[in-house]
Amino acid sequence: MTFTGFDPDAPAFYAELEQHNTKEWWLANKQRYDEAVRAPADALIEQLGAEFGxxxxxxxYRDVRFSADKRPYKDHLGLVTTPADGSALYLQLSQTGLMLAGGYHRPATDQLKRFRAIVDDNRLVGDLEATIEEVGEAGFEVFDEDALTTAPRGFTADHPKIALLRLRNLAIRRVHAIEPWMFGPESLDRIREGWRTIGIWNDWLVENVGPTVSPAQRR
Incomplete structure (x- = not known):
């Protein structure tokens, strides 16, 4: 199946799901999910896989076992690559639009330690900042919504690169509001372009930070 764009009903499906996040509504609209969300996603997966793995x-379905939020269904579509080096490419479609993102999500403590050492080294941080600037020219921004509110241990709050030091996710993203191009063939080219740009960031991460050597170790 060829991907010709997302179904225009997909954002509306998620808008209604937000209002009726119940098993009864889901079962009544399951065929709609299959046709408006899942079928185009499967076609997109096949075409992206040829280039990105x-x-x-x-x-x-949401995992609600340990959550106070018991809503059973996710309010968005999510696609992701999971290469062996740990860097990811991500796509999310919701009622509000499309997000392309990637990098190290929830990096381990040893990865953050190496990243922060680079930020703190005047000989190395320039290459990082140049990479951020390069992807920024394509509309991507560093994901900082869950950044630390204080300086990480070993650094002072007046450090000149404190914003980078506070990062807890080493990821970038670009967010698109709902636009007509999402529902036509042009969307495939735009998604590919976005993921290729994220690849610049991921290449820097893999080369300079690298995968964790302590898989069980977290922030």
Whole structure:
């Protein structure tokens, strides 16, 4: 199946799901999900996989076992690559638009330590900042929504690169509001372009930070 764009009903599906996040509504609209969300996603996965490697679609069900939020279904479509080096490419479609993102999500403590050492080294931080500037020219920004509110241990709050030191996710993203191009063939080219740009960031991460050597170790 050829991907010709997202179904225009997909954002509306998620808008309605937000208002009726119940098993009863889901079952009544399951065919709609299959046709408006899942079928185009499967076609997109096949075409992206040819260039970027295997792409996984996230299940639509939320894991509510340890959450106070018991809504059973996710309010968005999520696609992701999971290469062996740990750097990811991500796509999210929701009622509000499309997000392209990637990098190291929830990096381990040893990865953050190496990243912060680079930020703190005047000989090395320039290459990082140049990479951020390069992807920024394509509309990507560093993901800082969950950054530390204080300086990480070993650094002072007046450090000249404190914004980078506070990062807890080493990821970038570009967010698009709902636009007509998302529902036509042009969307494939735009997604590919976005993921290729994220590849510049991921290449820097893999070369300079690298995968964790302590998989069980977290922030």
């Amino acid at each position: 295997p792409v996984k679609i996230f299940r639509p």
